[in-house]
Amino acid sequence: MRQLSQKDRRALLLLTAALLLFALFQFLLFPLMKEQKELTRRIASREKALAEMQAMQVEVRQMSSQSSSLGERVGQRSPSFSLFSFLERKGEEAQVKENILYIKPSNTDEEGELRKVAVEMKLQAVPLGRLVALLERIESLEQIVEVERISIMINKKQGGLDATLRVISLVQAGEGGD
Numbered sequence: 297m298r299q300l301s302q303k304d305r306r307a308l309l310l311l312t313a314a315l316l317l318f319a320l321f322q323f324l325l326f327p328l329m330k331e332q333k334e335l336t337r338r339i340a341s342r343e344k345a346l347a348e349m350q351a352m353q354v355e356v357r358q359m360s361s362q363s364s365s366l367g368e369r370v371g372q373r374s375p376s377f378s379l380f381s382f383l384e385r386k387g388e389e390a391q392v393k394e395n396i397l398y399i400k401p402s403n404t405d406e407e408g409e410l411r412k413v414a415v416e417m418k419l420q421a422v423p424l425g426r427l428v429a430l431l432e433r434i435e436s437l438e439q440i441v442e443v444e445r446i447s448i449m450i451n452k453k454q455g456g457l458d459a460t461l462r463v464i465s466l467v468q469a470g471e472g473g474d
Contacts, residue, residue, distance in 0.1 A: 367409055369440055370466050379415050379465050382439060390430035395422045395456075402462060410466045414444065417461045421454035434463060441465045 300308065380399055387393045402414035419427070427448075435442055445462040 367468075369438075370410060370468055373439060377439065377465075377467075379413055379441065379463065382441060382465075383415060383417055383434065383463060386430060386433040389433055390426050392419060392422050392426045392430050395419045395426075409469050411469045412464055413467055414462055414464045417463060419457075419459045419461070421451045421456040422459060423456050427457055427459055431461075434461075439465065 383399055384393070384396075387396055397418040397420050399415055399417045402416045404411055404413050419430075422430075431443060431446075442464060443461055444464045447460045449458045451458045
């Protein structure tokens with residue numbers, strides 16, 4: 297270094313300083329900035345997941361309270377409630393009893409203290425107005441009865457409509473309800 301001119305020494309010092317700065321940025325600052333960006337991304341992701349979990353928790357609490365209120369409503373219903381007799385009675389009221397081909401039980405699901413009972417009801421050659429009247433009578437908040445699925449076809453031979461209904465209700469787990 298002693299043999300180098302003053303100009304060369306300055307250039308060497310500047311080059312060394314530049315090399316040190318490059319090393320500092322490349323091996324220290326850039327990795328730290330990259331890690332900070334990754335941590336910020338992870339935090340945002342976790343905050344989003346936390347918000348989703350809190351929303352789900354609120355939803356679970358609402359469902360739990362609805363379930364207990366459903367249980368109370370099922371308990372208030374007449375102990376002799378039967379989905380079959382309910383459907384027959386509503387069929388008479390809607391004047392479609394003669395159009396009922398069958399009413400048969402369907403698969404049921406357990407839901408803790410409540411059990412979902414399902415019945416399939418087949419109607420043949422029902423006028424549209426009477427089918428609508430039947431559907432209006434079947435859907436009952438008080439009796440906790442609803443039409444889960446309906447299939448309707450036009451009956452060209454006899455006129456009217458052929459309909460297959462899947463009607464569900466809730467009963468206490470130990471009750472029959474069909």
